[in-house]
Amino acid sequence: MKKLLITGASGFLGWHLCQLAKQEWEIYGTYLSHPLEIPGIKMLKVNLTDFRELQRIFSDVKPTAVIHTAAHSQPNFCQTHPEESHAINVTASCNIAGLCADNSIPCAFTSTDLVFDGLNAPYRESDFVCPVNLYGEQKAIAEAGMLERYPMTAVCRMPLMFGAATPTAKSFIQPFIQTLKAEKELNLFVDEFRTPVSGKTAAKGLLLVLEKVNGIIHLGGKERISRYDFGKILVEVFQLPATKLKSCRQQDVEMAAARPADVSLNSSKAFALGYEPLSLRKELQELIIE
Ligand SMILES: NC(=O)c1ccc[n+]([C@@H]2O[C@H](COP(=O)([O-])OP(=O)(O)OC[C@H]3O[C@@H](n4cnc5c(N)ncnc54)[C@H](OP(=O)(O)O)[C@@H]3O)[C@@H](O)[C@H]2O)c1
Structure with missing residues (x-):
């Protein structure tokens, strides 16, 4: 069975992704401060900002593909903790793209609709980014840095997500x-x-584009x-x-x-690939x- 490494499996989206992906993949999920067990998933504690730990995970697991959802995902936290959030949102993301490039494996990254300034919605993939806060800025820098290191990366701009609370995260x-x-x-x-879309729909979108898309793709909802x-x-x-x-x-x-x-997203490119938010x-x- 193909091995999928999901970073941030203890987070809201990562958990929903694990539930769906385990039907077709052998899953290795990472957590840092929220240990948890997910039936059928091998959980690994890793600080992704430590490059040696990251390298070790890649060489131990030997993933066939990676979906990188781990992040400091709260804009207010990023604004008040710029260095700590940069380390995971930018540096670790670029390092993950580099390791995927070294191994020539599919890599999907969860960016955000907040890379836009909100003045010209709905936004297409080709529109210029212009974030109004540090979180959006970090994601925009990560997008560019990852694509520079590994142009095959699927940079998925996620919308606002909601859904059932998980054992360690909520929406x-x-x-x-x-x-x-x-x-x-x-x-x-x-x-x-x-x-917005549900975490479950977003997870379906990520799995759909993982091996199909290189470059930027919007995974917004229809409304x-x-x-x-x-x-x-x-x-x-x-x-x-x-x-x-x-x-x-x-x-x-x-x-x-x-x-x-x-920051409404125009996601018609993903809809044409079969992404179908309810x-x-x-x-x-x-x-x-x-
Ligand atoms: N939620 C939304 O509405 C939304 C919208 C647009 C984009 N996004 C993006 O989608 C992704 C998932 O969001 P989410 O809401 O599911 O995030 P979340 O619930 O805040 O989860 C974040 C995850 O990142 C992990 N993490 C943070 N720092 C880490 C580090 N240094 N090393 C290893 N793991 C670390 C956390 O692990 P521990 O908890 O175990 O420490 C957790 O598993 C993020 O990239 C976010 O930016 C989210």
Whole structure:
């Protein structure tokens, strides 16, 4: 069986990816500070920012392909911890591309819609990047650095993702649901737009493009939606108390990292390859069934 190395298996997306990929691959998943067991997956503790540890993983596992999802993925954390986040988001990513190049194996990297400034959505793969925060900047530098070291890399720009909580990670919907269930006020932006998908759909997209795409590909959803309108669908599908869902604007909330207004992705290239995100309502309904 082919061996797939998934970095960040203890993270939200990495865990969902492991669940799906184990049907066809022998999976080696990495974690750092959140040890966990995933049935059928060999878990390895590795600090990816340590080049020797990274080299050792490659020579021990001898992967047939790599999907690199590990990152500091919170923009506010990256803004306040520039060096620590650069080490994993940029340096480790470029090193992983280099090792994949040395071994001539497929490499997929999870970048972000936040490489854009939010002023000219929907964005295509060929549009210029212009991040407004450090996290977006680090991902944009990693994209270029990885492609320079290994042009065969599939640079996958991921949209906002949501889904079932995993043993060691959650998505943004869990705190939303908790807040509303506790009848506390939940303020969501009416002026911030994304093209979200579930972690499961994103995982399907990554596996689809891993061996098919070289260069940049967008894996956004089919619906452009504001955070507030997403909240309204969530309330409906999960039958949550609606009175405490309130609208606000980006300028009402002060945060360490600046936020772009509309980073919706045009993902028609991936749709043509067979990437098929469901409607948001359907995706959320599936979470209830699961
Ligand atoms: N979530 C989203 O909506 C979203 C949107 C666009 C793009 N993305 C990108 O998609 C990817 C997955 O996001 P996510 O939300 O699943 O991330 P996440 O839940 O924050 O998980 C991050 C993962 O990276 C690992 N990690 C961090 N630093 C590490 C290091 N130095 N060495 C080894 N592992 C390290 C963590 O391991 P431990 O927890 O074990 O320490 C964890 O497994 C990221 O590249 C992110 O930038 C996410």
